[in-house]
Amino acid sequence: MFPQDVKSNVLTGHRMSPILGTGSTQDSPASLHYKLSCNVCGANYHDNGLMLDCANVHDPSLLVTDYVDKRFSINEEAEGIYRYERWLPIRRRIPGSYGPVTYRSKRLSRLTGLPNLWIAFNGYWPEKGAHLETASFKELEAHTVLSRVAEHNEGILVIASAGNTAAAFARACSVNHIACLIIVPTWGLQKMRFCEPLDSCVKIVSLTGSTDYYDVITMAERVARLQAFYPEGGVRNVARRDGLGTTLLNAAETIGQLPDFYFQAIGSGAGAIAAHEAGKRLIKDGRFGHTLPRLMLSQNLPFVPIYLSWKSLRHELIEVNSEDGKEQIKQIGAHVLSNRRPPYAVRGGVCDILRASRGDMLVADNLEAQDASRLFEESEGIDIDPAGAVAFATLLKVARCDQIERDAHVLLHITGGGWRRRSLDHRLVSAHPELQFDETQILAQETLDKVAGLFC
Numbered sequence: 001m002f003p004q005d006v007k008s009n010v011l012t013g014h015r016m017s018p019i020l021g022t023g024s025t026q027d028s029p030a031s032l033h034y035k036l037s038c039n040v041c042g043a044n045y046h047d048n049g050l051m052l053d054c055a056n057v058h059d060p061s062l063l064v065t066d067y068v069d070k071r072f073s074i075n076e077e078a079e080g081i082y083r084y085e086r087w088l089p090i091r092r093r094i095p096g097s098y099g100p101v102t103y104r105s106k107r108l109s110r111l112t113g114l115p116n117l118w119i120a121f122n123g124y125w126p127e128k129g130a131h132l133e134t135a136s137f138k139e140l141e142a143h144t145v146l147s148r149v150a151e152h153n154e155g156i157l158v159i160a161s162a163g164n165t166a167a168a169f170a171r172a173c174s175v176n177h178i179a180c181l182i183i184v185p186t187w188g189l190q191k192m193r194f195c196e197p198l199d200s201c202v203k204i205v206s207l208t209g210s211t212d213y214y215d216v217i218t219m220a221e222r223v224a225r226l227q228a229f230y231p232e233g234g235v236r237n238v239a240r241r242d243g244l245g246t247t248l249l250n251a252a253e254t255i256g257q258l259p260d261f262y263f264q265a266i267g268s269g270a271g272a273i274a275a276h277e278a279g280k281r282l283i284k285d286g287r288f289g290h291t292l293p294r295l296m297l298s299q300n301l302p303f304v305p306i307y308l309s310w311k312s313l314r315h316e317l318i319e320v321n322s323e324d325g326k327e328q329i330k331q332i333g334a335h336v337l338s339n340r341r342p343p344y345a346v347r348g349g350v351c352d353i354l355r356a357s358r359g360d361m362l363v364a365d366n367l368e369a370q371d372a373s374r375l376f377e378e379s380e381g382i383d384i385d386p387a388g389a390v391a392f393a394t395l396l397k398v399a400r401c402d403q404i405e406r407d408a409h410v411l412l413h414i415t416g417g418g419w420r421r422r423s424l425d426h427r428l429v430s431a432h433p434e435l436q437f438d439e440t441q442i443l444a445q446e447t448l449d450k451v452a453g454l455f456c
């Protein structure tokens, strides 16, 4: 359904980026097919594969990628996310990548009363062509981040995660023998189950007790400052965002146009920022519409800091008391949506994209999410994760209140699904942490020494 000339760039022998052949590398930043630019001061940079922030001193902002090719094109011969490699900040391909899937469901359209409802499904659902082994959209970012780093880099990548990102990087690093330290709260370990045992280049540290994603980030930042380690960078990493943005590229390719509405549940909002940035690129292309998708983003009650900030018309994130925040996080079903310090106020962050897209924040409680999850599985025959269920629950509520025009093109992003299905199809191996620390040990020097010692 996509415009034929999207494909024709490849089919007619349009100049291919010289960098991308499996296993090939090109490490000269000046010869890459993109540069980095700053959202605030407009500075441009050749990418060394690791840069996370603008070098100039000003308000916090996100760097963005600026690709040489302004026209959307796909490489049909490349696997997984590399189908969209012209709009990925990468210098090599690595094996084991799978991409997003977009489809339409008559049953879900009937259920919501939206004939132009499309589902972006990121997970494990072989019949639909969805093969993400860790059943989460975080696999899209893991492969992009690793492909951005030069092959000869010998540093140890540090990942902070609430669970899904940890699993995605653990798998991708293991398959490609890339040294990696993963820091995850203990409850995130349930996501660390794989079809194959992890390679010894991947080390896991878990934080016990009432630690949460923010504690994990704090510790990861300390470790990443040690010699031999380098930070993945979270939302500040352009590769993370552009990798996640392939979901919108895949949707535009499948639908033939940009959706009018985009529904997704958010913790940090990296996926939503990514979709917004990808939407801006597609608008510049000109063949997919001229209006940015309205971002209908959601959180899981009672932990809803972004919702509260947005609804109180603030440009700053509301202060969440640490103890209150942790108590609320314990109560939500969608643990991956538990970031206490999301990039809300940063230039180009969640507040900016909600404003620019005329979007809105929505909420669902656990009961609504469970109902939505059951409804989705009954309709589609596949399980979805709690975050996907939160997004679907908010879509159902909005649709029931007739808040969306009936003929609007709506994209529902199911960020994770098929976890249960995958465990039925495969005998999974659990990965265990090498070290565990509690809250009181996070900032101790001895803790850092022990972590560094894992790689000696």
Ligand SMILES: [Zn+2]
Residues within 6 Å of the ligand: 038, 039, 040, 041, 042, 043, 054, 055, 056, 058
């Ligand atoms: Zn700048």
